[in-house]
Amino acid sequence: MIIELSAVVFFALLSGYAFADPASPLRDYVGALTDAWPALTAWGSPVVRHPFTLGIARTVPPQQVWHHPRFRRVNVVITVVWAASFTVSAAAGAFLLRPARHGRAGRDQGPRVRRAGHVHDPLQRAEPGAGAAGRRRRDLTRPPSAARPG
Incomplete structure (x- = not known):
């Protein structure tokens, strides 16, 4: 129930x-934050001596096993593994979602999509008549006369 309550708090705050x-x-960075919050929850749950995996883990074994030190220890380890995976996922998400630091410095970056070593900018469109190789790009944020190379 810990992770569920944590999610309700997170989405209410967000x-x-x-x-x-x-x-x-x-x-x-909402995608990265949605991984960072469970990471915080997962890292914090063993600290308060209640690993978040206990709620799920208690559904299978009999009740007399629940308070055994080994059962609790296994759940702490599982919780730490989940916490580490949430943390790595949040860090990777933040890294991948960061704004591009290259290209048209000082100008409005607009929406950009990174693919296979190049950046696709939907605010630019290929000039009509330019072949597939070596296409000239027209900047749609400027008037047509200013966008043409001269």
Whole structure:
């Protein structure tokens, strides 16, 4: 029940924050935050001596096993493994979701998608008549006359 209550608290806080500051830079990192919060919950649960996996683990064995030190120890280990995986996932998510630090420095980056070593920018479109190889890109954020190489 720990992870469920934690999720309710997280999404209530996130919803409140989203309505309070819709333009927050955190909106780009919601995916990473949804892994970071369970990581915090998982790391904190053994500290308070109640690993979050106990609720699930108690559904299978008989009740007399629940208070055995080995049962609790196994659940602490399982909880720590979950905590580590949530932490790695949150760190990877934050890394992958960070804004691109290259390209048009100082200009509005707009939505960009990173694929196989290059960046696809939906605000640019290939010039008509340019072949597939060596396409010239037209910047849709500027008027057509300013976007053409001269």
